Amino acid sequence: MEGTIRNNIARIRDSIAKAALRAGREASEIKLMAVTKTVAEKKIIESIEAGIDIIGENYVQEAKKKNVSLGNKAIEWHMIGHLQTNKAKEAVQLFDMIHSVDRMDLAVELDRRSKLLERVTKILIEVNISGEKTKRGVPQKNAIHLIRDMSAFRNLSVYGLMTMPPWFDDPEKTRPYFAALRELRDRIIKEQFENVAMRELSMGMSSDYQVAIEEGATLVRIGRDIFGARTG
């Protein structure tokens, strides 16, 4: 349907602003990422025309196809899915930021590949706040240690943290997980690690982004609310 994506984005921006207001924050502190896994290029272009300037992809191969064909330099491409170490080279070439760094061997390879390209890659550390076995991310108790080690890399810049809470029918139940990520961020800021900026808290999806914003999210990752239910 013509205009639906544009309307969805307008509605989401409005709820972002309202959530920010409830939390005493500025709406301009919160970035909206369009999550485009399985979404056709035509729809992605529609979202860009409606003002989206950050695209999140879960798979390197899919991003590669879209990135090449869309070729829009004004758009930031972010990797939000699980990243295999053997895809580090392509990931560094394709993405402006990688949200899913959760282990040392991956960071070593991302740093090495970034160095070869003479660039500094922005990364977020994915934290498994809930401790669920099915979830990716560094366990919360190991996060500070991992980030301390990562601060030594010259071609990676740690920009913040990312998490996915468990799924609940009631978004209010996600609040403690988002609050825990924010508290972890504040502890890391106090450590004053070199190369570690903690600018971004990447948390909140279609089902729970308002709660995430109330708890300090700076970047929300939204797929279904923009593009509709995923088919593929």
Ligand SMILES: *Cc1c(COP(=O)(O)O)cnc(C)c1O
């Ligand atoms: C798919 C996905 C999203 C978006 O989820 P929606 O429910 O479609 O908004 C956000 N973050 C990650 C890591 C995802 O894989």
